[in-house]
Amino acid sequence: MGAKGRRLPRAVREQQMLDAAVTTFGQRGYRAASMDEIAEAAGVSKPLVYLYLNSKDDLFGACVRREAEALVGAVRAAVEDGPPDRQLWSGLRGFFAHAAGSPDGWAVLYLHARTHGEPFARDFVAMREEIVTYVTRLIAEAARASDCEPKPDEREVSGLAHALVGAAESLAGWMNCGARDGAPSAKEAAGLLMNFAWAGLDNLMQGRPWSPTR
Amino acid sequence: MGAKGRRLPRAVREQQMLDAAVTTFGQRGYRAASMDEIAEAAGVSKPLVYLYLNSKDDLFGACVRREAEALVGAVRAAVEDGPPDRQLWSGLRGFFAHAAGSPDGWAVLYLHARTHGEPFARDFVAMREEIVTYVTRLIAEAARASDCEPKPDEREVSGLAHALVGAAESLAGWMNCGARDGAPSAKEAAGLLMNFAWAGLDNLMQGRPWSPTR
Amino acid sequence: MGAKGRRLPRAVREQQMLDAAVTTFGQRGYRAASMDEIAEAAGVSKPLVYLYLNSKDDLFGACVRREAEALVGAVRAAVEDGPPDRQLWSGLRGFFAHAAGSPDGWAVLYLHARTHGEPFARDFVAMREEIVTYVTRLIAEAARASDCEPKPDEREVSGLAHALVGAAESLAGWMNCGARDGAPSAKEAAGLLMNFAWAGLDNLMQGRPWSPTR
Amino acid sequence: MGAKGRRLPRAVREQQMLDAAVTTFGQRGYRAASMDEIAEAAGVSKPLVYLYLNSKDDLFGACVRREAEALVGAVRAAVEDGPPDRQLWSGLRGFFAHAAGSPDGWAVLYLHARTHGEPFARDFVAMREEIVTYVTRLIAEAARASDCEPKPDEREVSGLAHALVGAAESLAGWMNCGARDGAPSAKEAAGLLMNFAWAGLDNLMQGRPWSPTR
DNA sequence: TATGAATGAGCTTTCATTCAT
């Protein structure tokens, strides 16, 4: 394979392999991705991938965990780096930016880990739960800060968080999943979601839910 | 396989095969589903599957098209069968009911066709577009009927339709994808979505969008 | 693979495969024998071997069972076909003749099944036990017929059977295992063994065992 | 790894490697034993094994030769250390004691070298021949010492030696090969074999062979 | 001297696909 960076320390090679694996798994899916392809994309031979990462399952698991941590970390960092009175908005932007910035990682999590059964789906659900919990806290803080009355019930806030996260994921999927027509940028997606949701959240928090009978 | 259902007319046999294929593809995914498994599930021999449906790809394509038409048809039928002043609500209920009623078909479309690359992803996107367009029309009619001022701009309505459909898909995925915690029924999902979204749509249509600066 | 007997019924193909597998396993051992080699020796493609016989382990197991039955059957048949007053001699000749006639089957049992661990070693031990039990009965009958006094104790007879069988196996191994110098024919081996052992057996049965002190 | 026994003289290292190799080859067989496993068992790195012993084949060959010499040596030493009028008995006891004391070495010779084809089977046969020749001499001397008449013919003595050695090997195999039922100790095995064989040898040497016709 | 890094080649197994009947 030529003189391309041979004989590197293990940690470096492992990252190369994970990068290649995320790309390949993200684009092809677990089954369709072959270890040959991943090894070639990483610029190493297949046995080395097995030596360092054990098996296709272990490799996929490592990808899932790495990407899950990266996504959660991106949201947290965005919130912490943004203005304290706009945490939800910052978090959403961070979420969309990360999703747009690493579409393969996003696909690994939301398209493949989710559908590939037990060890992985569990990791995925855990990550999702972590985000939802975090968003629940952000919403609750926003509600407290805005002094809305009556104080929204905790269960309700959690439901809103689920819905909000679900909507964000859906938009991110639209963004990433190869839609050719007017797919929005990360910033537009965040705006659209706030537009779509905020008044609803707001009204709900005022105790005025929409109901089928009006 | 003895005398079990032999010599059926071609159309019937084909439906059996498609049923079996949708179930198998839906549960296992494209790659993990084997033609052996599908043929056995359909109660026919493998060569017959090839005789009628040509190849694994063609078979999958037929599944995707059949399920896409079924989903779009279910939404349309629900709207047409419902009260004329609640078309959106009826459509959503139809959407969720269909998704809940044929989870394998849903999985074929949203989990597998979407991720399996070109001929199928295109079919999927076309179906999605059809739904979004249809929803756009429903929203526009609702707006016209409610005489809101100023008339919402067309591009905006389309964005809302995308968001609404995306949110609905996300909820349907939650419903179907083996979520252990409180996954909602089809009816609850529709209510939740209207609750979440309607006030937002309403406000937007009154010309009062949320904006990052307040 | 040319026109060599294609499209044969399953039972026939299975025997071809077992034949080839016994040859290959016998000559190379379990690990060194490759499924490619076996398939080629059988004149079929590898997938057909898997279709009919499932896995390398199952194939090996089938070989072991077939050869075990063949060996036991050969001994039994030789005894039944021989003169009723020379059953042990007939049985030994049958044993050596079978071992010499199918050295690969013999190697599968005595060289490979025996050393390849649990499911197979158990089958091997069961077969060996069957032979030892049978020989025990033959010896007991011979003793009864010859009216020897004192009647040999049952446990002693069983020990003699073990020793006799062991010696026979050892001679058969010598016969089969590629020894180039004066390896005996089946008939010679039987004679040698009787020569070697009979007087000993005889004396023992007369209650005059050899002892270290004279 | 670390500071565990580094910088040992070459001869010591080589013995460690051979010890580990004999253990591993004996328990797993040639093919199933991996160089990784052997290197780890020896507490050294794999390249060092190659540096000292060249290749897997060479390593196996070294094991075979070492164990063959050890076995022959054990028999010779037992004979020389025992009473001059019981050489055969001493030799047998030495044989069984050695086999029981180093079962892995025994397995390397009798289970694996014997079945692994040419360079090794030749070494094995050479060793066996050496033992048989030695035993032939012992028997001949015993016959001379006991003044039996007529002098047994040389070829006959050689055949007896083969049979005796074969029986001993068979018993040793029974002893070592994980037999669950009443496998004998080394001493019992020697007694059993003498019991079984001596009267036969004795009679033969008196010129009274057993013959098929009575 | 001794080793971490790396690979070519081969093995078992699976699967979409096609004949011949």
Added chain:
DNA sequence: CATGAATGAAAGCTCATTCAT
């Protein structure tokens, strides 16, 4: 119409072996 028989091609994984330090 319908199927049992058969295979080419590829995938996951392992292992003996060699560099570069």
